Amino acid sequence: MINYNPKDWFIFIFRFSKADTFRRLLPLMIAVSIYAGLIAYxxxxxxxxxxxxxxRHVxxxxxVLGFVISLLLVFRTNTAYDRWWEGRKIWGGITNSSRNLAIKLQAITIDPDDRRFFRLMVPNYCFALKNMLRENEDFSELDPVLDLKKExxxxxxxxAALYTRLNYMQAEGRCNTAQMLVLSEEIKALTEYCGACERIxxxxxxxxxxxxxxxxxxxxVMTLPFGWVFSMGYFIIPVVVLILYALASLELIAEEIENPFGTDANDLPIDQICHNIRKHIDELLS
Amino acid sequence: MINYNPKDWFIFIFRFSKADTFRRLLPLMIAVSIYAGLIAYxxxxxxxxxxxxxxRHVxxxxxVLGFVISLLLVFRTNTAYDRWWEGRKIWGGITNSSRNLAIKLQAITIDPDDRRFFRLMVPNYCFALKNMLRENEDFSELDPVLDLKKExxxxxxxxAALYTRLNYMQAEGRCNTAQMLVLSEEIKALTEYCGACERIxxxxxxxxxxxxxxxxxxxxVMTLPFGWVFSMGYFIIPVVVLILYALASLELIAEEIENPFGTDANDLPIDQICHNIRKHIDELLS
Amino acid sequence: MINYNPKDWFIFIFRFSKADTFRRLLPLMIAVSIYAGLIAYxxxxxxxxxxxxxxRHVxxxxxVLGFVISLLLVFRTNTAYDRWWEGRKIWGGITNSSRNLAIKLQAITIDPDDRRFFRLMVPNYCFALKNMLRENEDFSELDPVLDLKKExxxxxxxxAALYTRLNYMQAEGRCNTAQMLVLSEEIKALTEYCGACERIxxxxxxxxxxxxxxxxxxxxVMTLPFGWVFSMGYFIIPVVVLILYALASLELIAEEIENPFGTDANDLPIDQICHNIRKHIDELLS
Amino acid sequence: MINYNPKDWFIFIFRFSKADTFRRLLPLMIAVSIYAGLIAYxxxxxxxxxxxxxxRHVxxxxxVLGFVISLLLVFRTNTAYDRWWEGRKIWGGITNSSRNLAIKLQAITIDPDDRRFFRLMVPNYCFALKNMLRENEDFSELDPVLDLKKExxxxxxxxAALYTRLNYMQAEGRCNTAQMLVLSEEIKALTEYCGACERIxxxxxxxxxxxxxxxxxxxxVMTLPFGWVFSMGYFIIPVVVLILYALASLELIAEEIENPFGTDANDLPIDQICHNIRKHIDELLS
Amino acid sequence: MINYNPKDWFIFIFRFSKADTFRRLLPLMIAVSIYAGLIAYxxxxxxxxxxxxxxRHVxxxxxVLGFVISLLLVFRTNTAYDRWWEGRKIWGGITNSSRNLAIKLQAITIDPDDRRFFRLMVPNYCFALKNMLRENEDFSELDPVLDLKKExxxxxxxxAALYTRLNYMQAEGRCNTAQMLVLSEEIKALTEYCGACERIxxxxxxxxxxxxxxxxxxxxVMTLPFGWVFSMGYFIIPVVVLILYALASLELIAEEIENPFGTDANDLPIDQICHNIRKHIDELLS
Incomplete structure (x- = not known):
């Protein structure tokens, strides 16, 4: 994700960053301007x-179709944004569940081994989920507390490891039933967030x-020049290019953000969220 | 469901797959073009x-009606998509509940018979729901752990079988009250997802x-040629066809996805979801 | 509710069923066409x-007002549909809660008298709610298990009877505290669905x-002919009628579905839902 | 709130009730028609x-701005309606929680003093909330069961009084832990509804x-006559008045319903809801 | 946040407050009017x-693009407003959770030291969250009940301190398991609201x-004068300025409210909410 100051209009309008649709659409815009020029000629x-x-009256x-396409693109924008924002909410929920786990464990658990186990395993869960979502089966960010099967x-x-440990702690009398119930709810929440990410x-x-x-x-866009050439002459070229820019940009942005867990410029800052979780859990359980 | 790469514009624009509305609307488009031609003549x-x-001024x-119809079709698109996405959320919820059941059971249950029972029955629930939604009373995908009445x-x-087993395990002392409460919540969730699928x-x-x-x-579409023929001459034919294509496509797509549990090209990949559930529960409870 | 196959376009377009707004608007459409004809003359x-x-330029x-009215009618359509769909969700929830009650009771309760009580009373709740929503204080569909005060x-x-029975079963030791908690949650849900129905x-x-x-x-619609007569002559008559049809239909449909618990052609199939609940509870608790 | 039959078109169109925006906008509409007349002259x-x-071409x-203003007014309408409907849901929730409290208490509590306490205090809560929302610190509708500090x-x-009583009942053995938990949940819900009302x-x-x-x-509206006078002559006067009526009505209605707890003609029937709660709780706990 | 009477139209239209976009856009509007004048000349x-x-026909x-930009700005307005309103809901939730904590604690806790601890610490949580959201690490509003690490x-x-205290009270027998569960739920809610604020x-x-x-x-806006100059002459200047005002205002307002926790004129009244929480908790726990 790109951090930015939304009030900095000047930079927004005149700088063409890598993520900018203007830059990505440039080849297409050139091609269409040649096409429109030929039609006009x-x-x-x-x-x-x-x-x-x-x-001319085409x-x-x-x-008439201008309404339909505008509304359709706004529908597209809305659904893509909803997915992006739902993704953000899910990762916000993962942060909350991890924190709640740590806040409760620091009050309940005295055993240093239990504390260490959860201090390493809860962030491990987040990193493992991140790697799975990016189809990057990299174990290097995980702390090796237990054997995991890659396939x-x-x-x-x-x-399963978290829940088993909890169950074991209860059996050993290191936490009581009520605490166990409350803690297992958070682990259930983590599994549900995982399922929601996979769904998106x-x-x-x-x-x-x-x-x-x-x-x-x-x-x-391709039929636009036919009708308007007699009204606009060669001015049709910038006009078609601008309309193409407006319509295709909306579709391009929607494509990029509808799967928000990748590493595109506009995707969610999952790396940073994972590191924050590790940091805050370290603070609470150290 | 068709898997695809949303960034592959070229293929999208020039290939006419079976699910494509262009192909399905072709006969209608030909009929309307003849009709428009006759009106024009x-x-x-x-x-x-x-x-x-x-x-001409008709x-x-x-x-004026262009707004109404556009907005109405976007309303239609929205509600159909909401149903489709709610269907996806429900099956995501089924995945989550099955997983949570398995994660908890693998920690709690030592008895190999109980484990085997749930390893077979939880995926059975998903397959049974799938078959019911498709009105396909086929038992071949279900593992025969108990007698079921077809009618x-x-x-x-x-x-009921899952809940009875749980109750029996508690009575036998193979799980405690707190565990029983937590597990029965997941079974309740499955029943609720079933009801939600039936509702949609x-x-x-x-x-x-x-x-x-x-x-x-x-x-x-039928009144369109009357007014525009004097402005466009025979160009009315492609114009009416294109407008028909745009409007009828939206309705066609909405029809297809508003019942997302079938086997249409755009329906949800329930088969795959069911098999994933079986696979993951096998991993956890084996 | 009318069951239909949404893909059957031909029938939709050329048959004018009783619920069809075309038929209901016919008198108004004739009146307006006479009015438009007089203005034109x-x-x-x-x-x-x-x-x-x-x-002519009026x-x-x-x-300008065409946007406002279109958007307003879509707002109207949306809110009416939301109420209709919320009503459907509520009755889906009633189905789920009844089923969950029955699934749990069949595992817990051995006492044949308790089983019989709930087998009759849970469907009774649904039928009583249905009758109340339709302001039809008819007791004939209810099984007479206890005295009810009509006023x-x-x-x-x-x-209250369900909850009292549950409490009594717990006091008698026929169900334990945890089971009691879980069951009373479902009864609470029924009361909440009842309140939601009354709200809508x-x-x-x-x-x-x-x-x-x-x-x-x-x-x-009434001011439409003034401006357009000079452009369209007597063609204004079908034009005004079509616009009236489009706008008034949306309002008519919204009126019909915004209170979805009645017996209009488009209302929810509550009768059928109630009978399904009775059937499924009979299957589970017999 | 005004009760009405939504299908009574004739009355709606020709009667101008007090709540009608037509009547409230009349002075403004006269002023604007004079203004438009002067511009035209x-x-x-x-x-x-x-x-x-x-x-003329202004x-x-x-x-162009017609789209923006229409969409903006529909946004306004949507948010105002959402607040109104959320307010209705909150009061529906208060009804549900009160009923659930009473249904549970009638089964649990035998002590006539406890019953009387809750029969008076639960409706008191609703009336107190209503008075607070209307900034009308009137105690006359409350049953004096305990000392309250006005400031x-x-x-x-x-x-706090409800919860304290519950706690005391548990301490005295007049309700058990599970019942206490369930009942305190409803009191928590009431506090949350109170907060939600204050938020709106x-x-x-x-x-x-x-x-x-x-x-x-x-x-x-003020710039409208400049451009259109040359097209419409003095017909500009009714045209501007109609457009003003359409746009300002939407804003006026939104203003009225965005705070739905007052005593405006379109506000929620809170008085009636409160009295229904008292009546139903009386029925259950008497 | 600015308190205002929404029905005071006169003041709204003719007063240009500091927060008004008219005032903030004035320099830009002057620049654009000069630009439009030059193009026209x-x-x-x-x-x-x-x-x-x-x-002229450009x-x-x-x-066509007028639809797209209007719809896009309404999408922008919607998302910004949703964030603002979600922020308000979160702080309403914080108010509710604090109140519920206090209502329960006043009934449960007799120990004056416990009461004092929570009376100071719960408002401290709110003030600490407020300071964190405003990146203003000021401890002066917090009551110093315990050592906090600034970094x-x-x-x-x-x-963590709240939860630890609760755990300690339970261990000491000053509250029972059920009470502990109920109270810890509220603390969990506070942590979740904190995460939600950070997300926004x-x-x-x-x-x-x-x-x-x-x-x-x-x-x-920049291409607008090219096409319209031949239709409007120098009237293009006010026209472009008005269109700029309408479009840019929407974007400006959205920018301001999309991060609702700051100290802008339209941001949420978090200071006041925090003080209300302190006041109400003082009333309940004193």
Missing amino acids: FELNYLNAGQAEYI GLMHG RHLPNQLA KNTPIPFTYSVFIKKFIFFY | FELNYLNAGQAEYI GLMHG RHLPNQLA KNTPIPFTYSVFIKKFIFFY | FELNYLNAGQAEYI GLMHG RHLPNQLA KNTPIPFTYSVFIKKFIFFY | FELNYLNAGQAEYI GLMHG RHLPNQLA KNTPIPFTYSVFIKKFIFFY | FELNYLNAGQAEYI GLMHG RHLPNQLA KNTPIPFTYSVFIKKFIFFY
Whole structure:
């Protein structure tokens, strides 16, 4: 994620950062401007007046479809943003559950071994989840407190280890039933957050919507010059490019943020969240 | 469900897959283009100038109604997508509850028979629910651990069996009250997810909305050529086809995803989710 | 509720069922078409050119107000649909709570008298709630297990009876504290669903919105002919009728579904839900 | 709140009740019609053709800003309605919690003194909350069961009294731990509903939005005649008045319902809800 | 936060307070009016008729993009408002949890030392959270009941202290298990509200949306004069300024309220909420 000051308009408008859709759309915008120029050249030089009068009114269609495409792109923006924000809420929930676990354990547990176990394992859970979501089966960020099987579902193994330890502590009389209930609720919450992350990661918006929106933008922008050339002449070129920029940007941004757990410029700062969890749990359980 | 890379624009725009609305709407689009052509031929050749001047302004209506139909289709899209996404959340919840059951049971239960019972029965619940939602009373995917009555509600029988076993384990002293409470909560959650699936499956959007939207699209597209023929001549044909494509696609996609538990190309990957549940529970309880 | 196959376009478009707004709006549509015809006749024959030129541009207003009215009707559609869907969720919740009660009771209770009591009383609660929502104080669908006072709040009496029985079972040692807690949670849920139904039933959208939307549609459609007659001549008649159909249909449908517990064609299938609850509880507790 | 039959169109359209925005906006509408008349008189008589041609196209601006203002007013309508509906849900929740308390207490408590205490105190809580929300420190509706300090937060004192009594009953052995836990949950819920009511009451939408929407409507309506006079002549007067009516009504209604706990015509029927609570608790605990 | 009477239209329209976007946009509006004037001067004096005819129709683009930008700004407004309102809900939740803690403690705890501890520590938690959110590590508002380490996460330390005390009270027999469970739930809630505040504070809307909206407004307003000068002449100047005011205001307001925990004029009244919490807890626990 890029940190920024939202009130810094000047920089926003004139700097074209790497994540900026303007930069990513540039090749496409050049191609479309050539296309629009060719259409304009052809229509202005080779069509007779009768045809021109007819074709000019094709622009009426773009008015009507303009609503549909705008509303559809805002629907797309909304669902993508909701996924992104739900992802953020999930990781906020993971932070909360980890903290609650640590706050409770520091009051309950005296045994230094138990404390050490949870101080290492709770952050391990977060890092394992992060790695799973990024399909990066890297164990280097995990503290080696127990044997894990790489080919199996990693967070599940860690949750099972946490719960087993808790059960064992209760059996040994190092925590009572009420405490055990309260603590196991937090571990349950972690498993649920894990499932929610997998849901967002594995379920993009339905295939047909994705196809339809892209086809729609394409047809809309490609048919735009036909009708408007007789009204605008070669001014059609910047106009088509600007409209393409506006419509395609919305789709591009939505694509990027709808899976918020990656390492794109706009994805969630999961690395930082994981390190904060480790830091705060260290503070509480040290 | 179709897996796809949302950033692959080229393929999206130029390939017409089976699920694509373009392909499904093709016959209708051809019919409408013939219809528009006939209207255009008739109006351009047989109407006098006065009538033409009047009829040309009928297009004003399509401007005003264009908002209404666009907003209505986005309402339709939103509700269909919400149902689809709620369906996905429910199956995510089923995954979570199954996992939590297994994580807790692996810590609590030592008895190999209990473990085996839950290792088979929890995935059985998911498969039974899937079959019920698809109205496919097929028992072949279920492990035969107990007698089930085909004519009765299958998931209810399985939930009752799970809960009875739990109660029996507590009575036998193989799990304590607190554990029993925590485990029965997960079984309750499974029953609630089952009810939520049935709700989505059995309740399409109200009949009159469905009728009204279809009638509205029909009237809108059918009256479109009357007003615009004098502005566009025979260019009316591709214009009407494109508008039909845009409007009817939205309705078609909504129809397909509003009941997300079937086997349509855009439905949820419930088969895969069920198999994942079986796999993860096997890992945890083996 | 009408069961239908949402993919059956042909029938939707050409059949005019009883619930169809087209049929219900027909008298109004005829009246408005006569009105529009009179306005057209008057304007086309008695106004001079200067006045005509001015009055023709009154149509500009309908463009601007067209957004407002469309957005307002979609707001209306959304809130009505939300109430309808919330109503469906509540009855889904009632189904779930009844099932959970039965699933737990079949495992806990051995006493045949207790089983019989709950097998009759839980469906009774649902039927009593249904009757109350329909203001139809009919006791014939209820199994007479206990004395009920007609003038008092019926579902409350049944919930009190359920809870008292549970308390009595615990006092008699026929269920333990943990089971009692879990079961009373479901009875609490039933009471909450009852309150939610009463909320939806007794609170239509605020009076002024309802008035304002109806006045707005009326003024909008009634002023439409003035401006557009000079552009369209007598074609104004079908145009005004179509616009009236589109706008008034949305309001009509919203009115019908915003109180979803009645017996209108689009209301929820509460009768069927109640009978399903009775059937499934019979299966579980017999 | 005004009770009404939403299907009674005729009355809605032709009766102008006190709560109707038409009546409240009448003075403003007269003022604006005079203003528009003056602008029209001036422009039609004193401007030359060149200026007229230019100023006429200022109307283009109103097209573009028409979207923004419509969407903004629908945003306003949505947030106001959400607050109103949340307020209704909160009072529905208060009804539910009171009922649940009474249903449980009637089964648990035999002591007539305890029953009397709760029969009076639970409705007292609701009346105290109502009075606080209306800033009407009137004790006359409360049954005097205990001493209350007027200058302190009244619902808090009542919740504290309820909880203290419960604690005392448990200490005296008149209810057990499990019952105590369940009952205290309902009292907690009442406190949370109280906080939610205070939140809605004390937090209108952000000041700048409120200012901006009002300024925007003002500028929009005031600049409307300039551009449209040359198209419409003196017809501008009814047109501006109608547009003012549509836009200002939405803002007026939103203002009225965004704080739903008052005694405006469209506010929630809290008085009636409170009396229903008292009646139903009397039925259950008598 | 500014307290105001939402029905005071006159003041809203004619007073330009410090928080008003009109005042903050004034320099930009002057700059843009000069820019528009220069464009108008150049185009009206130096372009030939053919170019003028073409360039005049560039305005068609602004119609189509007008939808997109309006919808996008309403999306922006919605998300910013949702964050603001969620922030308000969180602080309402903190109020509720603090009150519930105090209501329960006043009934349970007799020990004056325990009461004093919580009377000071619960408000301390709120003030510490407020200071952390404002990045103002000021301890002067906190009552010094225990040693806190400045460099560590302050609310976490306080939550740990609260929970440890509770645990200690239980060990000493000054509260029982059930009470301990209920109280620890409230402390858990406080930690969760703390996490939710941090989430809102640390996660602005995705960088690319922020950039895109600002670029879009800029390009839209800057290209506006080109097309409209030939229609409006120098009237383009107020028109562009008004459009700029409408669009940029929405973005400015959204920027201000999307982080609602600061000290901007429209931010939440957290100071007052914290003082209310201290006052009400004092009333309950004194």
